[in-house]
Amino acid sequence: MGRYLGEFEQTVLVALVRCGGEATGGRIHAEILDRTGRDSSISAVYVTLKRMSDKGYVAIREPGALSTTMGRGKNRYTLTGAGAAELGRTREMFERLWRGVDPDTLAAT
């Protein structure tokens, strides 16, 4: 098994899922801001999406020629099956890790 998703990668992919499985980078950025209060860098979101697509976790749909020339066209990103599986695997790993950890113990440390 390879490495698990990084924290920001996970954040981006979960935000993509929350957006209904297909969204623009800007929409994902806004979702992260809404849910976590974290105003991440837009370019970071895009670069992460690009990396995820290089790994096959995300599919990119380019805008049509017309919308591009009109200046408002943006890439749309969709979570692939591999992406969903990887996200699940990472989550499972974290759940396994957390299982049995008593929150009170954590608070007492």
Add this chain to the structure above:
Amino acid sequence: MTSMPRWARLFFRLALPAHVRHSALADLADGFATRAAAEGERSAGRWLWSQAVRTLGPGTQLARLGRAGGVFGTHVAAALRFDIRRGARALRTAPAFSATVVLIIALGAGVATALYTVAEHTVLSRPPYPGAERLYVLREANDAVSQDEGAAPANLLDWRARTSSFEGIASWRPMPLVAYGPEVGEFIRAARVTRDFFDVIGVAPEWGRALTSGDFDGAWYDSSEDYIGARGLTAIVTHELATRRYGDVERAVGATFGSELGPIEIVGVMPPGFRAPLSDAELWLPLEYRPDLGGRNSRYVDVIARLGADRSIAEARADLDRVSAFLSSEYPDTNGGWTVEAIDLHRRSIAGHGATLATLAVAVLCLLFIAFLNVSAMQIARWASRERDLALRRTLGASRGRLAQQLAIETALLCAAGGALGVVVAIPVLRVLLASSPRWAELAGTVTPNPVVFAAVVGAMGVTGLASAFAPALRLSRASRRVGSPAGSRSVGHATGRLRHILVTAEVAVTLALLVAAGLLSRSFLNVRSVDPGFEAKDAVVLRLFLDKARYGWDESYEDSPRDYFPRLAAHLETLPFVESAGGVQALPMLPANTIDFARPYWRTDEPRPPGDSRLADIRLITPHYFRALGMRRVAGREFDERDGAEGPPVVVVNESLARRLFPEEPAVGRELMIDYPDTRAVRIVGVVADVRFYGLHVEPRPEIYLPHAQMPYRALSMVVKVDGDPETSIPALTDAVLELDSRQPVLSALLLDRLVEGSVADRRFAARVVASIAIAAILLAATAIYGLLAYLVAQGRRAIGVRMALGARSSRVGLEILGESMQVVGRGIITGLAVAVPLVLAIRSQLFGVSLADGWVLAAATALLALLATIAAAVPAYRAARTDPAEVIRAD
């Protein structure tokens, strides 16, 4: 929708990789617009900044962007990251070098930018009127009269009628105005203006209306400035006055207030921040010159003219010359010898600032020059000392481009650090510069350092540093690739050593020149300070008074008369326990421009007036205790007393300058002289007083005639009050005493005489201080450079020194030799510096007072100081060389 600023568009376009650029830009634009709409553009701008920083910030996105492949392609980005890291590490390993260069850049850029910013907001910015480049101040000039004059109204009317080069010729005349309030009166700084005044300036009221010809018809004043029109006056006011008196502009328009000139109706309000040229007026009244006005010899009005759109100033001057020639022939008595000068308004408004700023500019240029030399010398030394390292890298296959890139990156890092620190330097320096000059104090707080100039200076230093570093690096890459090739490294070391000698010589030279200039300016300041003004400014308070014209006049129809009021006021003030004496004068020492200061012709009674004689004496109308209150010295005769009342024979007191000029051989007391005030008449001299420096400590005294106020009463006097105790705390009691006498008569202003005297040398002190601080900075930089040079030479020559000492050379001899080498450089620098000082001293000549341009003390002190510091700077490396352990050196080989 608010669109994203251009810088951001450009930045993200460059910074973002191609495949995400389009989408990310669109999202950034959306994000910006949304935030701008919700929280305002400032907040949106801050968000954009944070996005930009996080895109490029260290260790954040650049790396990932690079990996993803964009403008910063994989290799370039990786190499760049590597070089930045290595550059930073290299700079950390040479902390002394890095800190010095960063400090030099910060100091040079910070100080230069601060000074440029001051200049930009004072001398370089044109007055804020539309087409200001076509505005000229016109005034009459006569070679035989050194004084600044205005224009006589009758002459002004002729210029208007007989020239065609100007679109309009307007004039104004300042006049403090007593405005009645609900309880006590208030002074308003008013000016009376002719009908085309606002058209000439090109600014119209923003609320209400302009003054129209109806307002001007019959807006006449008599010779004592009483309004003699048939109806109430109308006025335009500043936005500030309208809001101060009425709370808001709308209520001010149409409002009428009572004043000494009768009721005044406000018809228009100027735009906020408007200031009339060369004046601090806040209210403008119409002024019409009467057709029968004579007096071509009373040149008292200020004139401003707008040049015609298609006319050149040369044409206009020829036009004015023609008219003044005509007036000279028509009225030879009053206009003979007089011409008309047209002075660019911009130049006229900065008159006086110019010399100080020019001095500072020269000093800062010198500092910048030294800073550049220093950056250059430091860079050369550093790269020359790293030649082994570079040669090694070349041998291992580094391309010249890579070496150059590393060089550029280290320089850029230094510039970035120096720039950041420079901002920290520039802001307080700018503040101190503005605050320490009374002329500019009002700008402090509103002005920020000019970012473009700052970036340009930092950039130029970077380019200099880069260019200097390239020299050794290029030589090296051309030289042998063998590691540590003796021939290669020696030739590089030798060539850069020579270059550094030249740089340090130049640095010493410029520093010496600066020191000389600083010395001369400081001595001038001390000389001016030690000048005896001829009066005692200490413990003297000045109360400026302009009597209410409606109530104080010359005949029975008025409530009171100025002739009686002022002696009564003086007597009343003298009853206060802490007042020693009080006396009034119509013009105020050190502040003549703001009071009524005028000069009239005079000549001997027993000789006919010499033809073409235009010698003038300054007229001072005084009450009896004036000389005493001002602490002036009586040389002969007596002061004025009760004998010199209205009915007494006409008498005067003159100053020594006039007595010497008119009666060089015999005593002046008891003699008569002719004066042309108020008309030609003979007066008897009853006393002679010592000269006073009325126009500033650096200005030679001029002939003065003192007349008793009782014989020549005047409404506007400044009461000089000599107090026992702290003058500042006595001001409230004094102004209360004035109101006790008449509750509706306010004091225009209360001033401390010694502050006025201080103020007259403020520019000089300012220049001396700043140039001295710059010279200190320069001398520190020069010492650093000398130390750096020698330390480098010693490090280079360590092997040779070691060998010589192994062969028996004495360590003291080695040390002295090194010291001698530095003294050679310093000596050459000092000789060059004396030559460099010549143009510098000539440039500041106008600022000097009481010192010769080649003042021996200053030259000797500057040279000695520089030589001393240079010796100290050289002593450390020389000592280190003398302590070289030969065994260790030879082992290291």
